[in-house]
Structures are given as C-alpha cells and as structure tokens.
Amino acid sequence: MSLFSADNLSINFGGIKAVDGVTFDVAKGEVFTIIGPNGAGKTTIFNLMSRIYEPSGGKLVFDGRDITNVAPHRIAALGIARTFQNLELFDSSTVLENLLLGRHVHRRTNLVENFLFLPKARRAEIEDRRAAEEVIDLFGLAPHAETPIGSLSYGLRKIVELARALCIRPRLLMLDEPSSGLGAEETETMARWIGDLRRRMGLAVVMIEHDMSLVNAVSDRVVALNQGRIIAEGSAAAVQNDPEVIRAYLGG
Ligand SMILES: Nc1ncnc2c1ncn2[C@@H]1O[C@H](COP(=O)(O)OP(=O)(O)O)[C@@H](O)[C@H]1O
Ligand SMILES: [Mg+2]
Secondary structure (H helix, E strand, C coil): CEEEEEEEEEEEECCEEEEEEEEEEEECCCEEEEECCCCCCHHHHHHHHCCCCCCCEEEEEECCEECCCCCHHHHHHHCEEECCCCCCCCCCCEHHHHHHHHHHCCCCCCHHHHHHCHHHHHHHHHHHHHHHHHHHHHCCCHHHCCCEHHHCCHHHHHHHHHHHHHCCCCCEEEEECCCCCCCHHHHHHHHHHHHHHHHHHCCEEEEECCCHHHHHHHCCEEEEEECCEEEEEECHHHHHCCHHHHHHHHHC
C-alpha cells in the first residue's frame, strides 16, 4: 500500500500550468526521485505537498488520509518533513537550537497551554530535547552541537538541515536538491545518509535532484518532469536514457 499519493495534482500561476495533472505514489521505505530541467515544476510539487500552495486541482493522500485541505502547520505533525533547495537554517543560532526549532513545529502544546498546563509543556520540552539529542548522536553532530550554523562548512550545514527534518521523526521525508552546493565527496556522504536513513528508519523519501550520481545511488524509482507534466517513469537508467527526457534537457 502506498504511504503517499498525489492524484492529478495541478496549479496555475497567472495562466501558466506550473504543475499539470501530476499523479504518483510513494511506498513506505521507498526513495522516489523527481528529475527535470529548471522550471519544470519540481519545487512547486513540494510546495503543494507541504500545503504551502493551494492546488487548483487534484488530491493528496498521506497514510490513507486525504490531506488536500489540511492546514500547512499541521503537515509536520502528521509526519511529513522537508529540506529546502536553498538552506533555511538560522545562521546565528547553534546546531542544537536549530534542531529544537525544527521540533517546535511538531509541538502539540500552544502558548496558552504552556502557561496553564506547565507539566505538559515541560514534558514536551523534555521530549523535544530527547529527539534533538537522538538526531545529534545519529549524525555524529555532538562536537558541533553548540556551534553557530554560520561557522560550519556548507556540507555540514546541509547535514544539519537533514537532521532538523528528522527531529520530528517523520515517515515521509522530502529532499529538495540535497546535493546542491556540495562537492563530489560531500555528495557521496549525502547519498550514504539517505540510503542509511531509509534502511534504518524505513523512511519514505521523495527527492528532487539533478546530480545523477546521487540519483543513481539512492533511487528506487524515478520520474522526469517537464513543463509541469511527468514525461517518463521507471528506473534511474531508463529515465535518463528516455529520448523525450534527453530532448527536455536539451530544450531547457
Ligand atoms: N509562487 C509562484 N508564483 C508564480 N510563479 C511561480 C511560483 N512558484 C513557481 N512558479 C513558476 O512555476 C514554474 C516551476 O517552478 P519550480 O517549481 O520552482 O521549478 P523547478 O523546481 O523544477 O526548477 C516556473 O515557471 C516558476 O517561475
Ligand atoms: Mg526547484
């Protein structure tokens, strides 16, 4: 059974069909990859899945539940996490602080509860810390826990962003160009982490990526997107060799 599905998903921006009738599903434990030239609509699909954008048509289902109309701030609590094409971390805050902020979106207590039900708020805080420390251990980030993001290498920042997404203990992880800004060696490290996380946590991953070494290393299934539509689907090799995909890249 699929963990996540998008059915006939569409959105227009001023008459341009940025995503145009896209249908796919992702199984538990699977790495599903979206490739395609710049402007194909890949990040827009993520923004639709995160409910940041309102689809003009179609349906989103997560874990058997229709999430097409779920509020964006509820998405993380359902177990869907993401990273961004351009890092979205707080540079002057430490690694630990960034991870705790990542947890915050998951909190069930609100500000009023924090005052009225102190024990509940305190339990949530302890749980936040525990989750953050677990992830710090997993990624071997302990030596950097108190380091401000701004003084880390770009490669480490990308790992911290991945770590932050995992702090909510997601079941579906969305990665928008995890290799962007990384050198060849750092990209290999990223590939190892993605493979590891899938194996150890049974995470489903939806990844947008242009580095074919990373696509080949971790993908179970690949789709190619062009002008908002899926033009090929299959193994990484099959999709890269598809004539229409090659044309789309040359045309772009
Ligand atoms: N908020 C927006 N408003 C208007 N146009 C947008 C918006 N977001 C994306 N687009 C347009 O949608 C198309 C797809 O963009 P995007 O999803 O970012 O492409 P990709 O991630 O595949 O490079 C582009 O033409 C882009 O300009
Ligand atoms: Mg993009």
